[in-house]
Amino acid sequence: MDLRVQLPGLNLKNPIMPASGCYGFGREFSELYDLSTLGAIMIKAATPMARFGNPLPRVAETPNGMLNAIGLQNPGVDKIMNTELPWLDGYDVPIIANVAGSTLEDYVHVAKTICEAPNVHALELNISCPNVKEGGIAFGTCPQTAALLTRAVKEVSTVPVYVKLSPNVTDIVAIAKAVEAAGADGLTMINTLLGMRLDLHTGKPILANQTGGLSGPAIKPVAIRMIHQVYPHVNIPIIGMGGISTTEDVLEFLYAGASAVAVGTMNFVDPYICPNLIEQLPATLAKYGLTSIEEAIGRSHR
Amino acid sequence: MITEQVQVLTNRKIAEATYEMVLQAEMASKMKPGQFVNLKIDGFLLRRPISICQYDQFKHTFTIIYKVVGDGTKKLTTLQSGDSLDCMGPLGNHFPIEKETTAILVGGGVGVPPLYETAKQLIAANTQVTVVLGFADRAAAFYVEAFKQLGAIVYVATDNGTLGTHGRVTNVIANENLQAEYIYACGPEAMLRALETHFEKGYLSFEARMACGIGACMACVCKDRQDTDLYYRICKEGPVFPVGKVGF
Structure with missing residues (x-):
């Protein structure tokens, strides 16, 4: 079965890719399988300068999910340009570069720099990271600010720009429409849900950052609902993510309106999950009477 | 892997x-x-x-x-x-086995287990092994006899004194004036930090909350002692680091 999907800037061999922040720059997984089998790779967020991230503990388990507060740890955009992206160029796989920062100028600088890499085929504007004090989610919870940032990045980027939406908002449709009007080429959704766990002995939050982003199968229904909600209101494609662990999950995301999907947390549990899903997807599509990916996209709306 | x-x-x-x-x-x-x-x-x-x-x-x-x-x-x-x-x-990486020398192995609680295979291999490599095990109390203690049977000299410390020395592993080291060429230790960060004041050479194994265990998630990082821009993933570059390498 033909699994190819065409999206702005991206000719995907298949609709499966690892999500940003759950895959580093792919090095650890390249020891396990050929990265060229992936539809694309969403690399770890880049900021202008290197960031160590938050104090430990940074993760805590939850029922069917996990909380994380890594805090955008990354080696900085220049090092990513000079070492990680050239290394990834050895694989036949398009890269979606996640762009982050504390100020509008940070985002513009990173976007302008990283889109010059030949294998970066699209940007993912991270206006939804809940684990940094400045920037991140602050840009993604207000339609006007999100639009302003999208417009600024669109002006400097030579590749299509996808905006990663936060689920921690009252009206996600308003944000989606605002970034589309500002020129976004696509949406990726959803980022993590803000959460907290307390230590029963100390009574204090387990995470040093106190709050963290909830991910994993626990958030899948929220992601499905939000994609389903946004899809009829926009004319740009959606890459869906949030707790995907099976090919049935992939199908549900496509039905809701996603044109491709990203796998996040489950890479930590089963490092082979992406190639396994790619291999199993045709059989699952056939099982539900589908002959192409196209037929599945947005099926819930027809 | x-x-x-x-x-x-x-x-x-x-x-x-x-x-x-x-x-x-x-x-x-x-x-x-x-x-x-x-x-x-x-x-x-x-x-x-x-x-x-x-x-x-x-x-x-x-x-x-x-x-x-x-x-x-x-x-x-x-x-x-x-x-x-x-x-x-x-x-993860592993404890290097130093041959024909002397070593003190220090474990606290669930930090004790990895020292058992290490002790076995050090002894097989003709290194003289002294083991100091720290537990909460007598009921929590394990493998004391097993280490003795390997041929190691074994000391125990418990928080409430119900077995061995009343106090911490570092009290045993000070009280008994234990000395060796190398330290091998695994346990909570506070214990490892205290041990660094007693020993200049050896290897410390760190504990941390992890998600992936293969270096992808960045949950278990620590900083380099000298270069604060340099960091290590405890699951990948660790869990074992030479004394003096990790910035606490």
Whole structure:
């Protein structure tokens, strides 16, 4: 079965890719399988300068999910340009570069720099990271600010720009429409849900950052609902993510309106999950009477 | 690193809330002292990183010792001979085995297990081994006799004095004036930090909350002592670091 999907800037061999922040720059997984089998790779967020991230503990388990507060740890955009992206160029796989920062100028600088890499085929504007004090989610919870940032990045980027939406908002449709009007080429959704766990002995939050982003199968229904909600209101494609662990999950995301999907947390549990899903997807599509990916996209709306 | 369904051979309680599990696994032939495995427990999302206590490369078996700290490890206690577990390993780097010298091995609580295989290999390499084990109390103590049977000199410290020295492992080292060429230690960060004031050479194994165990998630990082821009992933570049390398 033909699994190819065409999206702005991206000719995907298949609709499966690892999500940003759950895959580093792919090095650890390249020891396990050929990265060229992936539809694309969403690399770890880049900021202008290197960031160590938050104090430990940074993760805590939850029922069917996990909380994380890594805090955008990354080696900085220049090092990513000079070492990680050239290394990834050895694989036949398009890269979606996640762009982050504390100020509008940070985002513009990173976007302008990283889109010059030949294998970066699209940007993912991270206006939804809940684990940094400045920037991140602050840009993604207000339609006007999100639009302003999208417009600024669109002006400097030579590749299509996808905006990663936060689920921690009252009206996600308003944000989606605002970034589309500002020129976004696509949406990726959803980022993590803000959460907290307390230590029963100390009574204090387990995470040093106190709050963290909830991910994993626990958030899948929220992601499905939000994609389903946004899809009829926009004319740009959606890459869906949030707790995907099976090919049935992939199908549900496509039905809701996603044109491709990203796998996040489950890479930590089963490092082979992406190639396994790619291999199993045709059989699952056939099982539900589908002959192409196209037929599945947005099926819930027809 | 491989992912494998490993078979439970035995799973028994050896101390208060502490269990020893012996597993049959192909990956045992690739193990080194101080490495760990990442176990998937039915009903829980994240894997549990647990250090390898000892292994037999010819029989393809290895032993883990785990403490019941939550629902996941509680579930682990219900497994019986014949049950299988989804296991990733061996993971991380390992304790280098220094030959024909002297070594003090210091373990605190669940930091004790990885020192057992290490002690065995050091002794086989003609290194004179002294072991200092720290536990909460007598009921929590395990493997004291096992270390003696390897040929090590063994000291014990308990927080309440119900076994061995009343106090910490560092009290034993000071009281007995223990000295050696190398320190090998595994346990909580405060213990490792205290040990660095007594020893200049050796290897410390760090504990941390992990998600992936293979270096992808950045949950278990620590900084370099000198270069604060340099960091290490405890699961990948560690868990074992030379004395003086990690910035506390």
